[in-house]
Amino acid sequence: MKNIILIILIAFAFNACAIKEATNAKNQNNLEIKLIDESISLDDDEFNDEFEDEFQDIKAEVFDPLSGYNRLMTSFNDKVYIHALNPIASGYTYILPQTVRVGVSNFFTNLQFPLRFVNNLLQLKFQNSVEELGRFLINSTFGIVGFMDPAKTEFDWQEHDEDFGQTLGFYGVGEGFPVVLPLLGPSNLRDMIGLVADSYTSPLSTTGSSDLQYKIPNNTLENIGITATNTINSTSLRLGQYESIKEDALDLYPFLRDIYSQSRKKQIEE
Numbered sequence: 001m002k003n004i005i006l007i008i009l010i011a012f013a014f015n016a017c018a019i020k021e022a023t024n025a026k027n028q029n030n031l032e033i034k035l036i037d038e039s040i041s042l043d044d045d046e047f048n049d050e051f052e053d054e055f056q057d058i059k060a061e062v063f064d065p066l067s068g069y070n071r072l073m074t075s076f077n078d079k080v081y082i083h084a085l086n087p088i089a090s091g092y093t094y095i096l097p098q099t100v101r102v103g104v105s106n107f108f109t110n111l112q113f114p115l116r117f118v119n120n121l122l123q124l125k126f127q128n129s130v131e132e133l134g135r136f137l138i139n140s141t142f143g144i145v146g147f148m149d150p151a152k153t154e155f156d157w158q159e160h161d162e163d164f165g166q167t168l169g170f171y172g173v174g175e176g177f178p179v180v181l182p183l184l185g186p187s188n189l190r191d192m193i194g195l196v197a198d199s200y201t202s203p204l205s206t207t208g209s210s211d212l213q214y215k216i217p218n219n220t221l222e223n224i225g226i227t228a229t230n231t232i233n234s235t236s237l238r239l240g241q242y243e244s245i246k247e248d249a250l251d252l253y254p255f256l257r258d259i260y261s262q263s264r265k266k267q268i269e270e
Contacts, residue, residue: 062178062254062261063177064177064178065177066177066178066179067253069180070179070180070253070257071253073180073181073182074180074185074252074253074256075252076182077180077182077183077185078246078252081242085231085232085235086235086242088232089232089235089236089239090236090239092232092233092236093236093239096236098237101233101237102237103147104147104229105233105234106139106143106146106147106148106149107146107147108204108230108233108234109146109159110135110136110139110140110143110145111146111203111204111216112202112203112204113132113133113135113136114201114202114203114214115162115198115201115202116132116160116162117129117133118201119162119163119164119166119167120132120160120162122164122167122170123162123166123167125160125162128160128162131157131160132159132160134151134157135149135151135152135157135159138151138154138155138157161267163194163198164193164194164198164201165190165191165193165194165195165198166194166264167194168190168193168194169190169264169265169268170268173190174190175188175189175190175191175261175264176189176190177189178257178260178261179192180257185256185260186259186260186261187260188260188261188264191264200212203215204216204217204223204226205217205223206218206219206220206222206223
């Protein structure tokens with residue numbers, strides 16, 4: 001009888017342990033499920049937040065009231081480049097060696113000294129202005145009227161390329177809406193205003209010739225000839241770059257527009 005009672009007690013003990021272990025396992029499983037649910041809930045919240053942020057970015061589209069015109073002009077400029085400018089620049093490259101073309105580029109860069117000098121002054125970049133003045137004096141004399149660049153090779157005086165569009169941006173003027181200019185490509189309202197001021201300052205245009213005596217072209221025809229030569233020479237030194245950029249574009253106009261906008265912001269910040 002005692003043995004039977006002992007066996008029953010042992011059985012009850014094992015049964016209690018089993019129930020306790022089952023209960024603990026159930027509680028553990030419930031805790032894990034709860035943690036998983038909370039983790040999923042957190043992930044869902046993070047995903048929703050990221051989705052909302054991306055959705056907000058999509059909704060925050062660029063103010064582009066001239067998008068129809070800009071697309072047409074981008075297509076026109078693209079065809080002009082591919083079917084006219086690029087073949088001409090390729091032929092120009094075949095005729096003239098790179099050394100000569102680099103010299104021509106240096107020559108035109110040296111002539112644009114007034115534009116860079118004035119805009120560096122307007123942006124209070126006095127050290128840059130001094131270097132620009134030194135570059136012009138050295139390159140115009142020892143650099144054979146600018147075909148060589150001893151100011152850079154001998155003194156490490158770099159070119160500080162600034163224009164009036166950057167000057168306006170420096171003083172907080174917003175870029176306004178995008179505008180694609182014939183032959184010139186992407187621009188914006190602020191930089192269009194800057195182009196007018198730059199044309200007045202540049203010695204390579206006839207604008208302001210009655211006020212400024214250093215203007216080189218005497219008439220519109222000479223102005224077009226100088227601009228065309230400079231454009232063809234510059235294009236010959238970067239053949240293939242446009243095609244490389246174009247390969248990455250799903251939609252050419254907004255792609256070029258955004259590249260231009262980011263590039264100008266970076267130039268203004270520097």
